[in-house]
Amino acid sequence: MQTIAKQIYSRLLSANKILIVSHQNPDGDTLGAGTGLLETLKNAGKSARLFCATPAPAKFNYLPHHDTITSDPSVFTDTDVDTVVVLDSGDLRYAGVHHHLYNHRAEIINIDHHPTNENYGAYNLVRTDYSSTSEIIFHFLRFNGARLNHLSATALLTGIITDTDNFTNAATSARAMAVASELIATGANLNLINARTVQNKTVGSLRLWGLVLSRLVKHSDDLASTYVKNEDWKNHDVPESEAEGIANFLNNLDSAKAALILKETPDGKIKGSFRTTRDDTDVAAMAKRLGGGGHKKAAGFTVEGTVESVLARILTNT
Secondary structure, three states, rough: HHHHHHHHHHHHHOOOOOOEEOOOOOOHHHHHHHHHHHHHHHHHHOOEHHHHHHOOHHOOOOOOHHOOOOOHHHHHHHOOOOEEEEOOOHHHHHHOOOOHHOOOOOEEEEEEEOOOOOOOEEEEEEOOOOHHHHHHHHHHHOOOOOOOHHHHHHHHHHHHHHHHOOOOOOOOOOOHHHHHHHHHHOOOOOHHHEEEEEEEEOOOHHHHHHHHHHEEEEOOEEEEEEOOHHHHHHOOOOOOOOHHHHHHHHOOOOOOOOOEEEEEOOEEEEEEEEEEEOOOOOOHHHHOOOEEOOOOOOEEEEEEHHHHHHHHHHHHHH
């Protein structure tokens, strides 16, 4: 890691203008890593901006520079941009920027922790043994002597907490907890993070959870599933990002090896999230068969179809 970390940091310091990319439908890790890196680069006097193809959830508006995150694709036509940092994305399609970066003049830096990563960058810092991309960014900055402040520390701790599901899932490690301790000592606001990412359920949100859990079906000892339809979001007045919390909650299920939640998207596709706590089950392999990917115990995919047709396809292959 040390050699590539030095090379990447040298590239960032010499860059004219940097564009950081958090993946579409962003979670706490891609946003925490992105805003934490952005805060540090700006403090080092670099010209940098953060792009996300879809809007960042309002619950993360406490992160530094949240109000400057852009979804305007015209940033890719800026001829001054010579370096693009793509975070927490196994491939450029998942990031939602493959069409923007096709034949782009900028050098791509790929920083990620997913085992399905395609090493698509000119520089690839991929550590699948880390809890989160935010943890990688912490070690990357620390190794290069960059100074964190309370804002960047809060951002990176957000990524670690959300990707470990508050230190309860398989991504949790002694190293991740040690990093969290250092970030808190640096000034990360743990109470704020928990208030905005954990203790943040509305009445509508909990009613939606009840509906989705009432649809839970055990298909076999291998799989249990449920689903969310577009009208459910509207009827309960909650954002689509709420499905992420439900997927993680399904890790509490002990009567099936893996759990699946299928979600209709506004553009007519189906987004699926697999979860497991079993060492003998690889949900990344299951997601990969549907064009997705992720980790052995947490993975996802997006496909064309209906909830019913996608579920039938999955059951045929399990």
